Amino acid sequence: MTKTALVVGASIAGISSAYWLHRAGYTVTVIERSPALRDGGYKVDIRGAALDVVDRMGLLEDVRKARTDVRSGTVVDATGRRVASMDGDTFGGRTHGDAELLRGDLTRLLYDHTKNDVEYRFGEALTELPGGYDLIVGADGLHSATRALAFGPEKDYVHDLGYRIAIATVPNHLGLDREEVTYVGPGRTTLVYSTAGEATAKAMFLYEGDEKDLRAAYENQGWEVPRLLDGVDTATDLYSDDMCQVKMDSWHRGPVVLVGDAAWCASPASGQGTSLALVGAYVLGTEDSPEAYERRMRPFVERNQALGPANIKRMVLHTQGQVRNSMRMLAVMDRMPFKEWMLGKVMQPLHRAATAIEL
Known part of the structure; x- marks a missing residue:
């Protein structure tokens, strides 16, 4: 008899899980509360083991064609003075063939790769755990309804890191051409x-505290921040949330198993959310039980989750003194002929974590 699986969430984790479960012999249905596939979104990186997963899906060439092609990165101070510049891959911590593309472009590639083999039902939310499925996969993100129904309230598993993130599409008033610019102020970073x-x-705001009003959070900040906030005011795709991690003792209960941010959100600061989703979906679909899936994934997840709290403290500097010292160090490094090598050393923990699993 054919096994059946319900995947909750047409996310990267959800669509990838649908692909591998179909390969494993399941008849798969994906439900998504949004009325259509979610296009757009911020840029994401595929690193380490996740590149192997994409290759095994037959999508590596398409992923590389969809790359953002960001060529350079610059750090500026409150007056707009350039402090340091580097090539785009160094700025984004990419090496060893890592690929950066827009989240929506990756979602579309995955969907097109599975739509003929998987049933998709958009505009359908999960309100109760249904019967009749051999497996129910919760791939519905940080605020997972599947997790709440099967495991209990969000407050038991979601841990606030003490920062917030906001992302929106804004006018390109700086005339950037495949470039990224970062401004750093005390407790406030803008990209x-x-x-x-x-x-x-695309503009991203990372900041300390729990202030939900972006203008209030960024009051009196320098550089182009006020004008970027004007762009946010008219954006139709603003995403704003606390920076959190999900910690659970188990990702499966009965027929329910969680994957991606629903199970182990490492926070955007980890830089590994997409790669974890891709690898987790692969392991779920290729191991012979939820227990085996969890045994193989947990060390990898824990290694990558550890990146989040460490990275956010480097991304958002607490005091004006820390900002000043960081700007001085970047300015000195910018004049050194081996700055790319130095930054590569800084990024080594990320790349060790990205490859810390055998597929």
């Missing part, structure tokens, strides 16, 4: 970039 083929830009 804006443009990608190949996009007339607009």
Whole structure:
């Protein structure tokens, strides 16, 4: 008898899980509460073991074609003075063939790769755990309804790191051409970039505290921050949330198993959310039980989760003194002929974590 699986969430984790479960012999249905596939979104990186997963899906060439092609990165101070510049891959911590593309472009590639083999039902939310499925996969993100129904309230598993993130599409008033610019202030970091083929830009705001009003959080900040906030005011795709991690003793209960952010959100600061989703989906679909899936994934997840709290403290500097010292160090490093090598050393923990699993 054919086994059946219900996947909750047409996310990267969800669609990838659907692909591998179909390969494993399941008849798969994916439900997604949004009325259509979620396009757009911020840029994401595929690193380490996740590149092998994409290759095994037959999508590596398509992923490389969809790369953002961001060519350079610059750090500026409150007056807009350039402090340091580097090539795009060094700035983004990419090496060994890592690929950066827009989240929506990756989601679309995965969907097109599975739509003929998997049933998709958009505009359908999970309100109770249904019977009749051999497996129910919760791939519905940080605020997972599947997790709440099967394991209990969110507060028991979601841990706030003490920071917030906001992302939106804004006008490219700086005229960026496949460039990324970062401004750092005390407790406040702002990034804006443009990608190949996009007339607009994406802005990201990372900041300490729990202030939900972005303008209030960024009051009196320098550089182009006020103008970027004007762009956020008219954005139709603003995403804003606390920076959190999910910690659970088990990712499966009965027929329910969690994957991706629903199970182990490492936070955007880890830089590994997409790669964890891709690898987790592969392991779920290729291991012979939820227990085996969990045994193989947990050390990898824990290694990558550890990146989040460490990275966010480097991304958002607490005091004006820390900002000043960081700017001085970057300015000195910018004049050194081996700055790319130095930054590569800084990024080694990320790449060790990205490859810390055997598929």
